[in-house]
Amino acid sequence: xxxxxxxxxxxxxxxxxxxxxxxxxxxxxxxxxxxxxxxxxxxxxxxxxxxxxxxxxxxxxxxxxxxxxxxxxxxxxxxxxxxxxxxxxxxxxxxxxxxxxxxxxxxxxxxxxxxxxxxxxxxxxxxxxxxxxxxxxxxxxxxxxxxxxxxxxxxxxxxxxxxxxxxxxxxxxxxxxxxxxxxxxxxxxxxxxxxxxxxxxxxxxxxxxxxxxxxxxxxxxxxxxxxxxxxxxxxxxxxxxxxxxxxxxxxxxxxxxxxxxxxxxxxxxxxxxxxxxxxxxxxxxxxxxxxx
Amino acid sequence: xxxxxxxxxxxxxxxxxxxxxxxxxxxxxxxxxxxxxxxxxxxxxxxxxxxxxxxxxxxxxxxxxxxxxxxxxxxxxxxxxxxxxxxxxxxxxxxxxxxxxxxxxxxxxxxxxxxxxxxxxxxxxxxxxxxxxxxxxxxxxxxxxxxxxxxxxxxxxxxxxxxxxxxxxxxxxxxxxxxxxxxxxxxxxxxxxxxxxxxxxxxxxxxxxxxxxxxxxxxxxxxxxxxxxxxxxxxxxxxxxxxxxxxxxxxxxxxxxxxxxxxxxxxxxxxxxxxxxxxxxxxxxxxxxxxxxxxxxxxxxxxxxxxxxxxxxxxxxxxxxxxxxxxxxxxxxxxxxxxxxxxxxxxxxxxxxxxxxxxxxxxxxxxxxxxxxxxxxxxxxxxxxxxxxxxxxxxxxxxxxxxxxxxxxxxxxxxxxxxxxxxxxxxxxxxxxxxxxxxxxxxxxxxxxxxxxxxxxxxxxxxxxxxxxxxxxxxxxxxxxxxxxxxxxxxxxxxxxxxxxxxxxxxxxxxxxxxxxxxxxxxxxxxxxxxxxxxxxxxxxxxxxxxxxxxxxxxxxxxxxxxxxxxxxxxxxxxxxxxxxx
Numbered sequence: 001x002x003x004x005x006x007x008x009x010x011x012x013x014x015x016x017x018x019x020x021x022x023x024x025x026x027x028x029x030x031x032x033x034x035x036x037x038x039x040x041x042x043x044x045x046x047x048x049x050x051x052x053x054x055x056x057x058x059x060x061x062x063x064x065x066x067x068x069x070x071x072x073x074x075x076x077x078x079x080x081x082x083x084x085x086x087x088x089x090x091x092x093x094x095x096x097x098x099x100x101x102x103x104x105x106x107x108x109x110x111x112x113x114x115x116x117x118x119x120x121x122x123x124x125x126x127x128x129x130x131x132x133x134x135x136x137x138x139x140x141x142x143x144x145x146x147x148x149x150x151x152x153x154x155x156x157x158x159x160x161x162x163x164x165x166x167x168x169x170x171x172x173x174x175x176x177x178x179x180x181x182x183x184x185x186x187x188x189x190x191x192x193x194x195x196x197x198x199x200x201x202x203x204x205x206x207x208x209x210x211x212x213x214x215x216x217x218x219x220x221x222x223x224x225x226x227x228x229x230x231x232x233x234x235x236x237x238x239x240x241x242x243x244x245x246x247x248x249x250x251x252x253x254x255x256x257x258x259x260x261x262x263x264x265x266x267x268x269x270x271x272x273x274x275x276x277x278x279x280x281x282x283x284x285x286x287x288x289x290x291x292x
Numbered sequence: 293x294x295x296x297x298x299x300x301x302x303x304x305x306x307x308x309x310x311x312x313x314x315x316x317x318x319x320x321x322x323x324x325x326x327x328x329x330x331x332x333x334x335x336x337x338x339x340x341x342x343x344x345x346x347x348x349x350x351x352x353x354x355x356x357x358x359x360x361x362x363x364x365x366x367x368x369x370x371x372x373x374x375x376x377x378x379x380x381x382x383x384x385x386x387x388x389x390x391x392x393x394x395x396x397x398x399x400x401x402x403x404x405x406x407x408x409x410x411x412x413x414x415x416x417x418x419x420x421x422x423x424x425x426x427x428x429x430x431x432x433x434x435x436x437x438x439x440x441x442x443x444x445x446x447x448x449x450x451x452x453x454x455x456x457x458x459x460x461x462x463x464x465x466x467x468x469x470x471x472x473x474x475x476x477x478x479x480x481x482x483x484x485x486x487x488x489x490x491x492x493x494x495x496x497x498x499x500x501x502x503x504x505x506x507x508x509x510x511x512x513x514x515x516x517x518x519x520x521x522x523x524x525x526x527x528x529x530x531x532x533x534x535x536x537x538x539x540x541x542x543x544x545x546x547x548x549x550x551x552x553x554x555x556x557x558x559x560x561x562x563x564x565x566x567x568x569x570x571x572x573x574x575x576x577x578x579x580x581x582x583x584x585x586x587x588x589x590x591x592x593x594x595x596x597x598x599x600x601x602x603x604x605x606x607x608x609x610x611x612x613x614x615x616x617x618x619x620x621x622x623x624x625x626x627x628x629x630x631x632x633x634x635x636x637x638x639x640x641x642x643x644x645x646x647x648x649x650x651x652x653x654x655x656x657x658x659x660x661x662x663x664x665x666x667x668x669x670x671x672x673x674x675x676x677x678x679x680x681x682x683x684x685x686x687x688x689x690x691x692x693x694x695x696x697x698x699x700x701x702x703x704x705x706x707x708x709x710x711x712x713x714x715x716x717x718x719x720x721x722x723x724x725x726x727x728x729x730x731x732x733x734x735x736x737x738x739x740x741x742x743x744x745x746x747x748x749x750x751x752x753x754x755x756x757x758x759x760x761x762x763x764x765x766x767x768x769x770x771x772x773x774x775x776x777x778x779x780x781x782x783x784x785x786x787x788x789x790x791x792x793x794x795x796x797x798x799x800x801x802x803x804x805x806x807x808x809x810x811x812x813x814x815x816x817x818x819x820x821x822x823x824x825x826x827x828x829x830x831x832x833x834x835x836x837x838x839x840x841x842x843x844x845x846x847x848x849x850x851x852x853x854x855x856x857x858x859x860x861x862x863x864x865x866x867x868x869x870x871x872x873x874x
Contacts, residue, residue: 116412132614140613150610165603178579178587232575281529282413284574285475290591290598 004063005114006039006107006188007089010098011076014048017144018099018239020056021151025102027060030157033108036063042087043098046079047072074207077200084191084199090114093188096213100126100185100236104160109231109283110188119193121226123217123279124186125177126170127163127237127292133172134240135253147240163237164288170238177232177289178281182274183214185236193223203267210260211272221277232283302408303336303485304386308373309395310343314441315536317353318448319392322399324357327457330405333360340395341380344369372506374499381488381496390485393497393510397423397482397533401457406577407485410526413576416490417526418517420481420573422474424464425535432468435537444537460534461582467535469511473590474529474575479568480514483533490523500561507554508566518571529577529587611676612711630719632742633815635727636735636786637750638779639692640760642797642804644673646750647727649808649824653817656719657726658712673728680708681730684737692730693767695778701737713741723817732782748811749783749794751853754846756799769840777846784852793858793867807859814867 008026012019023043028036040063045051047069057066067086072078076096084092091114093107106124113120128134129150130142154162169175197219204212221228264272305323309316320340325333337360342348344365354363364383366376373393381389388411390404403421410419425431426447427439451459470478494516501509518525558566579587633655637643651657658674682692684705690696701709716724731738739745758772767775787794793814795807805824812819842850856863 112413116409130613131610137613142613146610146613176591178584278578280576280578282574282576284572285594287594287598288602290475290595291602 003088003090004037004039005089005111006091006093007083007087008039008041008093008095008107009080009083009087010041010043010095011046011079011083012043012048012052012098013046013076014050015098015241016050016052018241019043019052021101021156021239022095022098023057023060023064024157025104025160028063029061030104030160031102031107032104033111036061038111039063039089039107040065040087042067042083044069044079044083046076047074073202073205075202075205075209075212077202077204077209077212081199081202084194090191091188092191092194093186094216095186095236096209096216097185097238099239099241101129101156101163101239102186102236103163103234105283106186106188106231106234106236109234113229113282114190117227119190119223119225119227120188121193121220121223121228122188122231123181123184123221123228124231125175125181125235126183126185127167127235128170129163129167129237129239132168133170134238135249138240139249142240144240161233161286161288163235164286164291167235167237167292169292177230177285180274181230181277181279183217185213185238187217187220189220189223189226193220193226197223201267204263206260206263211264214272215264215268218275221275228277228279229282230279232281233285233289234283235289301335301337301386302411303388303390303404304381304384305336305338305390305392305404306377306380306384307338307340307392307395308343308376308380309340309349310373310376311345311347312395312538313347313349315396315538316340316349318398318536319395320354320357320361321454322401322457323404324361326358327401327454328399328404329401331408333358335408336360336390336404337362337385339364339380339383341366341376343373343376370499370502371504372499372502372509374497374501374506374509378496378499381491384488386488388485388487389491390483391491391497391513392483392533393506394482394535396536396538398426398453398460398536399457399483399533400460400531402578403483403528403531403533406528406531410528410576411485411487413526413574414524416487416522417524417574418490419485419526419528420478420514420518421483421528421531421533422470422478423467423480423482423533423535424460425467426460426464426537429465430468430471431535431537434465439537441537458530458580458582461532461580461586464532464534466586472593473586474527475590475594477568477570478514478527480511482510482535484514484517486517486523490517490520498561501557503554503557504550508558511566512558512562515566515569518569525571525573526576527573529575530579530583531577532583612715630717630721631723632716632745633723633725634731634738634745634747635725635750636732636747636783637729637797638732638752638757638776638783639729640757640764641729641752642750642795643727643729645797645804646748646795646808647725650723650725650748650817652820652824653812653815654721655723655725655817656716656721658716658719658724674712674726676708676712677726677728678730680705680712681728681734683708684734685730690733692733693765693771693775695733695775699734699736701734701740705737706741709737709741723815729779732779735782735786747786747792749787749792750797751780751783751794751850751857752797754780754842754850770843773843773846777843777849780849780853784849784856787856791856791863791867791870793863794853794856796854796857796859803859810864811858814864 024030026041028034042065043057045068051068054066057064069079080094110122113122129147130137150166154165200216204210261272321327323338340354340363342365351363354361366379368375377391377393407419426444427434447463451463453459469480497509497513501507635643635647647657684699685691688696688699754773754776757776758769761767761772762769793811798804808824
């Protein structure tokens, strides 16, 4: 049997509410031009106290697989590596935070790029659901209930691109579609790249991984011969849950980021700097993607 | 049209030249491997087809740019480039054709490489680049302000474009064919690539177009090329073609005469007027820093357009979650030193100009819109208030253009109102205020929460308002006049309860400015050192032709408003006497 074209690895940690939407957005019914034979999804439950059911995951399609890790390291690095090892796809998509809903052409555009360039590194812009940065909005009344109502108001998942009506670019300085980039919650790369760089560095062992995701982005985008693409008009949309930096107060988030920075300097032997990557863009800009 | 056998080449570039001894060498250099990035000379060929003139290129000049360059002259000379470009296509060996109908255009350095990649993304896509004019403006205008070949030569020499072609963006302006940039429809492409099969199916360029330069031939070809949904349109981002000034038929003329003739020719050939195709593109390519200003302008313009068209989290309750700030209960705690001033008036009656002037005098209108396509200076409306009003009116079964006699405020409306007021009351100014013509329909709920609210009104001639509504909103004249009546009846009724200044928005800027200065004096508002500047003559559209008499109730109300208008000295005197202490 041929390996699937893409394997998506999704890490869950106490995300019973959020996982349903994330997985639905990865289903063949939602992703355009993909049938279950073309790809698979490996959901890795990373030691959650409140895990989802295996049957719930499998309910999204025959191509959905569930792996439950018991007492794993607190960082998602090991869980990602576990999912990478379990999967067989020629491309691997890493969703480090399973609370992100995707738009429907992420997989199709990734496949197009893989057909046109030798080593595509595909990245997807991140958005917060709600009217602003969730560390702020959650201090001012934004809750899971408000979010549920918003998603209901746009009729998700019927018209998925209406997500842009209820979302905000992640990042204090509003990067926009063409701004600099150093992290994504949906990184799709050829398996060979992960093999060569050795996957995720498990020395990033903080809960949430600290700069694990930045480190992974940096090492993939600097891979020799890689062409880095940002998908235009596509996005990943963060649902509010108790994330390690996304859903704590701004002061607390700052303090944690400083610790992560120190970890990075210790592991890599140099301070973290945003990589200077030559990005290219690919995609269609739905009128609603101008709203954010 | 049937082309010759296709070889192993991926791409054939066909370039048409005519009297371009100065321009063509730069164009051809920009197609060479010395300049284009990431592409080798065995992947493409360049075929130059020249229409005969007394200023021709030589084969040697063309071939000096590389072994993949060839040259021929068109044996069927014509004023139109159609036969020349079709001749080049017939000679082409590539599986794809890149068509450059005007050989005076320099390409940016990624055009070939990005096009070759884009061709692999889809089955037979059409790959288009946008066009720029070298120089500070569209050349049709700049050549009348001193832009010339000599100026351009110096500009190019100083730019260092030959070593970094993306610098061309820094010395160029968008061409008229794509004046709104990447995120709006374009009318043509001067560097358009497609499969041979698609080109053949289209029958190539239409040789029926015989106007000088081909008239609308390139627009016609582009429109036909992108009309097939099975041939997706890919637009290259961050790349472009850059037109050198050379006395072209359309690009370097300032009058509309050629265009008129071209349109007539198009209509004659196609049996309908030319319209811009609205094919949704897929974008592909880089975005170099030098191109970003064009990207941002285009993006912002598209954003303004789509924010008008689609809702975007405008609820006050959601907006208030953006920043830690006042909560609903805070509405009961106004800052004692600030007072509120509400602008009242019918749509299209000068409320924006009045609000803008009050803002110049320090009245804080909160977070307002400074953009509106019907109002060059912006409408100065607080979107949260407009949204609340729209919901109130809709819940009452009406709309701004279908006013209901009673607009009930329910608790959810009050909650949104209190959040808006709490935000406005955080001002550090002595006055805060808001303006939305709908306020005349919803005022009761505002007065309930802000009993001390003061008003400034404005009215305008009913015929002018009605005609503006005809143009802006597509209403009939009688509907517009009826709306004028219903809004202004409320304005006058309020005045009769407690007089307040009602300005007359006349078509004389000086007159209105004088009223504004008197208003500032009455309210003890500081005017800016240079005087009030907001009102500009362009805001005052020409007075309408009064073709029909006004309906009697409208004419009578108009007279009544003039009788209490603020420009009257006796009204100013009355208002001074009844003025509340500061």
